[in-house]
Amino acid sequence: MYIPPHFAETDPSEIAGLIEACPLASLVVQTAEGLVANHLPLLPEGDGRMIGHVARANRLHELVTDGTEVLLIFRGQDGYVSPDWYPSKAETHKAVPTWNYQVVHVAGRIRWDDSDKFKRRAVGLLTRKMEGPAGWKMADAPRDFMDGMLAAIVGFEVAVDRVLAKTKLSQNRADADFAAVRDRFEGQGRHDLSARMARMPRGAEK
Amino acid sequence: MYIPPHFAETDPSEIAGLIEACPLASLVVQTAEGLVANHLPLLPEGDGRMIGHVARANRLHELVTDGTEVLLIFRGQDGYVSPDWYPSKAETHKAVPTWNYQVVHVAGRIRWDDSDKFKRRAVGLLTRKMEGPAGWKMADAPRDFMDGMLAAIVGFEVAVDRVLAKTKLSQNRADADFAAVRDRFEGQGRHDLSARMARMPRGAEK
Numbered sequence: 535m536y537i538p539p540h541f542a543e544t545d546p547s548e549i550a551g552l553i554e555a556c557p558l559a560s561l562v563v564q565t566a567e568g569l570v571a572n573h574l575p576l577l578p579e580g581d582g583r584m585i586g587h588v589a590r591a592n593r594l595h596e597l598v599t600d601g602t603e604v605l606l607i608f609r610g611q612d613g614y615v616s617p618d619w620y621p622s623k624a625e626t627h628k629a630v631p632t633w634n635y636q637v638v639h640v641a642g643r644i645r646w647d648d649s650d651k652f653k654r655r656a657v658g659l660l661t662r663k664m665e666g667p668a669g670w671k672m673a674d675a676p677r678d679f680m681d682g683m684l685a686a687i688v689g690f691e692v693a694v695d696r697v698l699a700k701t702k703l704s705q706n707r708a709d710a711d712f713a714a715v716r717d718r719f720e721g722q723g724r725h726d727l728s729a730r731m732a733r734m735p736r737g738a739e740k
Numbered sequence: 741m742y743i744p745p746h747f748a749e750t751d752p753s754e755i756a757g758l759i760e761a762c763p764l765a766s767l768v769v770q771t772a773e774g775l776v777a778n779h780l781p782l783l784p785e786g787d788g789r790m791i792g793h794v795a796r797a798n799r800l801h802e803l804v805t806d807g808t809e810v811l812l813i814f815r816g817q818d819g820y821v822s823p824d825w826y827p828s829k830a831e832t833h834k835a836v837p838t839w840n841y842q843v844v845h846v847a848g849r850i851r852w853d854d855s856d857k858f859k860r861r862a863v864g865l866l867t868r869k870m871e872g873p874a875g876w877k878m879a880d881a882p883r884d885f886m887d888g889m890l891a892a893i894v895g896f897e898v899a900v901d902r903v904l905a906k907t908k909l910s911q912n913r914a915d916a917d918f919a920a921v922r923d924r925f926e927g928q929g930r931h932d933l934s935a936r937m938a939r940m941p942r943g944a945e946k
Contacts, residue, residue: 536798569811592742605775
């Protein structure tokens with residue numbers, strides 16, 4: 535991914551926060567049948583591992599062998615930025631369109647795990663995160679039913695090798711331009727984008 | 741991508757509509773340096789081509805030669821679905837979590853084009869779509885400035901070989917469950933998801 539220095543995201547809490555807020559990753563891998571992508575919730579576990587599962591009917595676990603490099607893409611909200619939004623544009627007219635977004639790329643090696651123990655951990659991790667303490671849990675379902683559902687998935691983990699992240703939210707613009715973009719996104723209902731911009735330390739004007 | 745028959749999206753207008761609504765594609769390609777993804781607005785032009793551009797400073801146009809297969813991923817809003825949302829769950833407790841989303845995968849071969857003519861067409865196509873007739877256009881900027889900006893990008897097109905699309909929006913659930921999921925997304929402010937569900941023909945109960 536092309537990352538100009540002013541858009542490099544190096545804050546570990548911001549990177550973890552984006553993965554936490556947008557867990558449905560695009561898992562991409564080169565296979566004998568070409569590039570294949572699937573969209574799966576992936577959660578971090580422990581140090582440097584991401585955990586997920588696929589449907590057993592998904593041939594991915596047959597096509598892709600243990601140790602293969604996969605790319606996980608976690609992406610937040612995005613939005614087009616018009617040059618007309620910048621107050622500075624009216625003075626110089628030196629502005630072009632751009633697109634704002636935040637993204638985290640995680641590259642690592644996949645390992646499948648079809649054991650009941652691993653799969654219960656994977657599903658438990660996901661449901662605890664998404665449901666909270668008072669929500670649905672596996673034990674709410676009849677045991678036979680849950681056993682059947684777990685038999686219908688295959689678990690996996692990705693051992694993380696590299697993390698690349700980009701925050702492209704007009705932080706290279708002057709304060710007035712930055713604020714105008716934030717307000718436009720807010721007006722469009724792109725609250726995730728505007729809220730993130732509101733939390734950003736404003737860098738020096740570039 | 742794994743697509744059970746009931747989640748296969750085959751409606752050309754729905755596929756075109758998702759690309760139109762979510763033009764910031766994840767462009768993924770296998771390179772000598774591993775899997776590389778960049779996030780770029782891509783627009784359809786004519787029959788079976790997608791048009792875009794990268795910053796010249798993005799090494800992608802050096803790493804990836806003409807004719808290489810690339811994957812474009814266009815994805816809409818997504819959301820976790822709790823089993824507790826289904827009215828039917830209270831009767832049988834036979835339900836598990838899932839995730840709803842819509843995605844279009846476009847596979848094709850990339851061709852770079854660094855000509856001024858092509859790049860003006862690429863940027864013109866993008867600005868006309870995003871700005872509408874009354875908005876910003878290239879001619880609003882000083883000629884020297886715009887020449888410099890165009891010199892700082894490299895254009896490309898992707899000749900489309902295959903399109904795969906998946907609409908996973910609880911259409912395999914009974915009417916009452918489907919309606920409950922739609923209402924929950926609406927309540928969460930996931931209006932794109934709930935609006936799409938509201939427009940869907942309800943399939944037979946599965």
